[in-house]
Amino acid sequence: MQYLYSHCEGIIVHSDLKPSNVLLYDNMTAHASDFRLTKIISTIFSTSSTHTNQSSLTTVKGSIRYVASSMNYFHLKGDVYNYEILLLEMFIGRRPLDDIFQDGLTLHDFVKTSLFERVTEIMDPHLVLRDERNRKTEYYMALVLRIGVTCSIEFPRYRMEMRDVVNKLHSIKNLFLEEAVQERRESAGVNGEVTSHNNAHVRC
Secondary structure, three states: OHHHHHOOOOEEEOOOOOHHHEEEOOOOOEEEOOOOOOEEEOHHHHOOOOOOOEEOOOOOOOOOOOOOOOOOOEEOOHHHHHHHHHHHHHHHOOOOOOOOOOOOOOHHHHHHOOOOOOHHHHOOHHHOOOOOOHHHHHHHHHHHHHHHHHHOOOOHHHOOOHHHHHHHHHHHHHHHHHHHHHHHHHHHHHHHHHHHHHHHHHHO
16 A cells, blocks of 8 residues: 555555455555556645645545545545555454444444453464464564554544555564564573583583
8 A cells, every 4th residue: 555655756645445355465565456446646736735635526436344434535645544444454353344343333332442442352273372472473463453443544634654554563563573483582592402412411
């Protein structure tokens, strides 16, 4: 999505990002598909002082509950909302159209009320580690979900820019991997010391 925003001649806004419109290649790289609702915005228009990030002349379209209900105009941060709803859905294993989301309860609200307190209770069970690493994993998952909650706010002016979303997610990923590597090194060091001690004991 960041590529569509920043590395094309015009700004390409997808407008209908959801699981069925994401394709996974053999190496698990995700690619957006189905560009039927896509809009290409001139970079000059998108940065003008009178129409910053929105066009009141275009009626917003998209899939129900993957588009903010407050969006009655076309906005560059519409894709940010779509992306984060998709992110929340991936991590908790619930779709915004599930029966649990009734009487005003949304996927955004459901996750927001559980951040940093009941994260493992709402996570997709397949993503939760039932061992001593669970607390650390829960911490990093909460960081990701917090980004999802921040960017799925109804009103676009309170959402992050897509480039900031990408940078923060990469930062969380790198911290998680660095900590995992460090733990493996420490574990390997401890196991190595135990093995050396046992070998010395056998020789004696």
